Amino acid sequence: MVTSAPSLMETRPSASVRHPTVAAPATGAAVAPAGATLVDIDQLDFFYGALQALHGVTLGIENRKVTAFIGPSGCGKSTLLRCLNRMNDLIDGARVAKGMIKIRGIDIHRPDVDVIELRKRVGMVFQKSNPFPKSIHENITYGLKLQGQTNKARLDEVVETSLRGAALWDEVKDRLHTSGLGLSGGQQQRLCIARALAVEPEVILMDEPCSALDPVATAKIEELIQELRTRFTIVIVTHNMQQAARVSDKTAFFYLGKLIEYADTRTIFMNPAHAQTEAYVSGRFG
């Protein structure tokens, strides 16, 4: 549903004009009530060259909710996730053959959509933590500096709010200017989340953010997701059923590139409509 002016087009005022903070996120999010559909995926067919990875996926992702994508390996979860910020554009031969994705009513594949702006709005956290080989401070300010932000006080402020937002501030506040690669795996992943938070996205995509972490670090990230859900729309891919059940409001189950079932997480786990879903969430295949 269209709730605000087209915001992804190049014609909009440049990003450096607005000064949002983590505490009061993007303008649009304030307008759209939680639970309204923010991302609308409609009959999406996606191909890697000749290989069709997604078959007619239709799905609405709700504003300021956590949506989990689950399904066996190779079923297209990552592919769909990467469609949402058009990261698949970087892959040769990858293309959307049919259907569309609308964010706030804007088709993100329209030619006048600025993909750079899209990616600022739709942040991403990767499976393997990937901080830049730079200092913690530089990692977090990277996105803002790209947008032309040079005010040092402002950057410092964002570093603090982002790190606090990612529950990492207390652990690293004394070593902001040391390399981000010097942190533990779990800290690195939270640094990547902080880095994504710093550019004020509306949506945060997380592709198996805990798969390389131990249970303690995983618990921390899950806790963090619980905090972030009030301010951001989060889409998370996970292989961990308990995790999906714990953190998400809604769950989508995929199988062989098709969306099998999409419903409230409680429904998916307690009372799935499809036998395949039931088999998968109860661990009988996958």
Place this chain on the structure above:
Amino acid sequence: MASSRPTEGTHFIAHKGTFRLFGLTLGDCIKFFFGGNAVVSVVVLALITIFLFREGAGFFGENRENLEVYRQAGLEYVDYIRTQQDDHTALTRYLSDLRVRQVNYLTQQKKLSLAAANAALAGFDTFADQYGDAVEPIRTLVSDLTEQATAIKEKFTVTEDRKTQRAQLLAAGQTEAAAKIETVPIDFVAELKPILGTLPAYREAAAEFSRRLNAVIATAPAMPEPALQARLERFKELNAEYLAGFPSVLRNLESWDFRAPVPASRAFTSFLFGHEWRTASFWQDWYGVIPLLVGSIMVSVVALVLAVPLGVGAAVYVNQIASPFEQRLIKPSIEFISAIPSVVLGFFGIAVLGQLLRALSQVPGLAWVPGFPYAERLNILTAGCLLAFIAVPTIFTLAEDALNNVPRAFTEASFALGATRLQTVVKIIVPASLSGIISAVLLGLGRVIGETMVVLLCAGNRIAIPDFTAGLAVITQPVHTMTGIIAQEMGEVVQGSIHYRALFMVGLVLFFLSLGINYVAQGIVRRYRISIG
């Protein structure tokens, strides 16, 4: 088939893999083949190193002897006075330069004709001539002394030759023939007496010389312009300094003792810090590596200044921006350059590039470029351009590798934060691969500094330290290089002679230089691997 099948179990086991060559199984053969090759290459490398050291090491002994003869035959003594004379010549050159400036001033500012300008300078010319002629007493003395010292050295060389001849005959068992060769040991005391006896004559000559200089300098005509006047004043200062140096020359002569031993370190320092490389000279041979080292470095620096932007830029383009079609086109073309024999490049440099650059330098619109216009076709710039051409493939290939090694995760993270491709290249990819790129540049430098054919053909081969006071224009001067001199002179020298060994020493310097560069490059690569981890 059936008949060949072994009948008993034990036989069957024993039969398997019993192919043996000299009692070795196939596996052993393969192992020894590769192991042997590895050992051979290590041994060859070690032999080369040992050989270099062995041939080069003898240099210091011989160079010390060379320096001892220089002292004992009185050449050193004469050179004190000769230096004094040469310094005076330098001052007269300053006067010639001043004259050129005056002529320019008079013809250009005062619009005088050339003849009128020359006429106006008649007073200055007399002054300059008198200043030049003042050295006459010293000059006469030096030329006398030169003859005497050369004669002593000649005698010494003949005696030494005889000695070696006799030693050779003795070694061959021809005792009789050996006995026929007389060797009269040289009595340096007696031989040097006439030379040392000229000390009072020198005192007189020097006194006369300085009297004349003082007299002449008082007659210096006034300059037509303040700037030129300032130059004349500077000249007077230089002249005063020059005169003030006279007593120390005299002191040197008085305290000079041909018996004073030449310190062993001198053989070393005169090579490593020597400013002159002069061989087959009638007077004294010098083996100083500095002019060659400076030549090699200058040429390499020019090459790198050109090759680094080209090579790294091309690597970034091909790795990050080019379409697959461009990649398929550019990569092999650049790598193909390294297949061009360097002698062909050198030939191209002489026949085409040298001419072209000189023609370019003479374009009037380009006169602002330092060193332009120039007349020498073969110089640092020509050789540097060609060497850059040689270094580009090395730098390109290795830098491209380094860029390739940047984990895809960094690039993706950057894009996901809304970076453009250019921003990602500049802020993430290049910094992350910087140490790899630096080591690529260093390896390119190693490649360039060891290159021989191109510099031999195109660097101009003038053995002298280029004149750095010219500023950037220094790159249009000819130089000689370490590699060039080895290639040029090694074929002509007598094996085992001091010159031969000096060339080996130059080779050793080159060897250590390359070793150092490679070591640093590898250190950087190692650190780089860890940091990306």
